[in-house]
Amino acid sequence: MLAVLGFVGVLALTTSLIHLYLWKRLVRDTTTPGRWRRVGGIAALVLALLVPATLAGTQAGLYWLAWPGYLWLAVMFYLLVVLAVLEVPMLVTRLVLRRRLTAAEPTTAAPEPVLVATAEPTTAAPEPVLVGAAGPPESPATDAVRAPDHDPARRLLLARGAAIFAGLTATGITGYGVRTALGPPRLDRVQIPLAKLPRSMDGLRIATVSDIHLGPLRGRAHTERIVAAINRLDADLVAVVGDLVDGSVAELGPAAAPLRDLRSRYGSFFVTGNHEYYSGVEEWVQEVDRLGLRVLQNQRQEIRARGGVLDLAGVNDLDATGSTGLAAGPDFAAALGDRDPSRPVVLLAHQPLAAVEAAQYDVDLQLSGHTHGGQVVPFNLVVRLAQPVVSGLGEVDGTKVYVTNGAGFWGPPVRVGAEPQISLVELRSA
Missing domain, CATH: 3.60.21.10 (Metallo-dependent phosphatases)
Structure with missing residues (x-):
């Protein structure tokens, strides 16, 4: 009994971690807060529950669970593999874009500020004006726009591209695999x-x-x-x-x-x-x-x-x-x-x-x-x-x-x- 409980526990933990990763890469990273992110979250939860339900249900004679459950298990496996492989090129892409933007920024030193005052001695001295200064410090929002790895629009585009590629690749490989498995033995x-x-x-x-x-x-x-x-x-x-x-x-x-x-x-x-x-x-x-x-x-x-x-x-x-x-x-x-x-x-x-x-x-x-x-x-x-x-x-x-x-x-x-x-x-x- 302890061995069975241990297996179920490991299976539940592994399945949960995989689906959490898939949710992050396929739902959270590709959507903005709102209805579609909620729908994606619910779908990820249902699919996570489908895996143990299929393994337990087929043992109990619920064979109608076999096809959807086992097919999702295959797609899930290849989504995990493809997305894991894409982690490195995605990171490299972000670093390259950041370096290109940094190289394109102007490097000329700003002129020294000059203090200018009015000539009238009888009036109160006006506030000095800095001429030639570089201007007020840029806000964090401006920095975020300049840094590709923190640009929401760019990050969303990259995430969606990776998700589409992973989805098409995983379903394509699974379809080929089904055809092979159901075909005549070689x-x-x-x-x-x-x-x-x-x-x-x-x-x-x-x-x-x-x-x-x-x-x-x-x-x-x-x-x-x-x-x-x-x-x-x-x-x-x-x-x-x-x-x-x-x-x-x-x-x-x-x-x-x-x-x-x-x-x-x-x-x-x-x-x-x-x-x-x-x-x-x-x-x-x-x-x-x-x-x-x-x-x-x-x-x-x-x-x-x-x-x-x-x-x-x-x-x-x-x-x-x-x-x-x-x-x-x-x-x-x-x-x-x-x-x-x-x-x-x-x-x-x-x-x-x-x-x-x-x-x-x-x-x-x-x-x-x-x-x-x-x-x-x-x-x-x-x-x-x-x-x-x-x-x-x-x-x-x-x-x-x-x-x-x-x-x-x-x-x-x-x-x-x-x-x-x-x-x-x-x-x-x-």
Whole structure:
């Protein structure tokens, strides 16, 4: 409970700070006091409340919140990124304008004042008059007009220009990202040499897919399209490496049903991802098994093909650590220990980070997902801090790790710089 409250607290604080910044840059800096500033303030407050309402509401079955809430989350993210990037050129612009105005001001010294008095001796001496003086000191208002960084009209113009640019850029990127995320998965073909692979098994093909994320925004048609794409590959094996669903079997069972139509020569296999543990993992393990996919829960399967033998292993997701029963955490020793070391072994593990421990068991290749390839640039830079490989083929302590981008999305229906993907991994004998 404390962990949940802590997460909610951090989310509320972060959301509030982001929307406060957006309100300042998009509303306060671009309007004068009055009706439009009040309208903008109310809109910013409503949008700030929409984010946590969407995250909580979709969990409670209020799926009508998903599209507006998640779309705003994407626009909000890119508004924040673009405006943050614009902070530097905006500051430079103000400094340049101030320097230009300072350089244009006259620098000639003012003449010395001369005291002038009337000649009549009988009359009272008149007040002296300063001739040639520079005049009375300029008021603060005059100074404000001269300084570009304090000129209300100039500041308003710059702020509006930045806001318009940020708005058009954020909505344009989001629109492109929605089109990409909802489009068909791209096929990625990769050849990976394994030193222990028998020559008779050269060219063994594994269709790999992850992060399908059936849920509020993706349903049965999404699954059908993925299954059809995999079946066209005519693969030897099919590996579904986690994060199939964001919801219970009761809610999403019909959406997952097309998985029963997957075709391969030597079987279809599944390992759990972290989202299965948020969605009733015990029920989903039984449901996926019922649909004809072998669930590898800290287990190993011997694959005999083309006169050779390969070990296919699978471990539960790292986030399951501490659970029991069907939801037990990863057990690398159970899946990889006491095996014939002369055989090549391919490990299915949802998170690339699992390779740190898998490497201790001399795993030849690990197939993973989880990262979505970053899903939205520049978030991929943050993912690199948590996972050793974000997308494509890498290596961790001598173990090759291939990470597929995933065929779905989580949260905003947006992908920028990381197209949805199905991967065909072809094993080659070295």
